Amino acid sequence: MDKQQQTELEAAAFRRLVKHLDDRKDVQNIDLMILAGFCRNCLSKWYKAAADEQGLELSYEDACQQVYGMPYAEWKAKHQKKASPEQLAAFEATQKPK
Structure with a gap:
C-alpha cells in the first residue's frame, strides 16, 4: 500500500466513524468519554489540529460542523x-490518576 492509498483508507475510516456517530445520536458524549476517553468534541479538536498542521484555515466551529453535521449549538x-x-x-472516576 502506498502513502496515498493509506491516506484514502484513513479518510474513509474517519468518514465512517463520523457517520456512525451521526447515526447514534442516542450515544451521549459523556458516555463516549467514560468508555473510550474521547468524544465528538475531541474529534472536532483533532480535525482542527490536523488543519492547523497543514496550514489550512479552519475554525473550531467549522470543525464541529464536520463532525456533528450541524453547528454544535444546534x-x-x-x-x-x-x-x-x-x-x-463514572466520568469523574476515569479522571483520577491510577
Missing part, C-alpha cells in the same frame, strides 16, 4: 441530554 439543543449523577460519577 446539535446540543436537539440531542444532548443532561448528564445523570451516575454518568458524572
Whole structure:
C-alpha cells in the first residue's frame, strides 16, 4: 500500500466513524468519554489540529460542523441530554490518576 492509498483508507475510516456517530445520536458524549476517553468534541479538536498542521484555515466551529453535521449549538439543543449523577460519577472516576 502506498502513502496515498493509506491516506484514502484513513479518510474513509474517519468518514465512517463520523457517520456512525451521526447515526447514534442516542450515544451521549459523556458516555463516549467514560468508555473510550474521547468524544465528538475531541474529534472536532483533532480535525482542527490536523488543519492547523497543514496550514489550512479552519475554525473550531467549522470543525464541529464536520463532525456533528450541524453547528454544535444546534446539535446540543436537539440531542444532548443532561448528564445523570451516575454518568458524572463514572466520568469523574476515569479522571483520577491510577
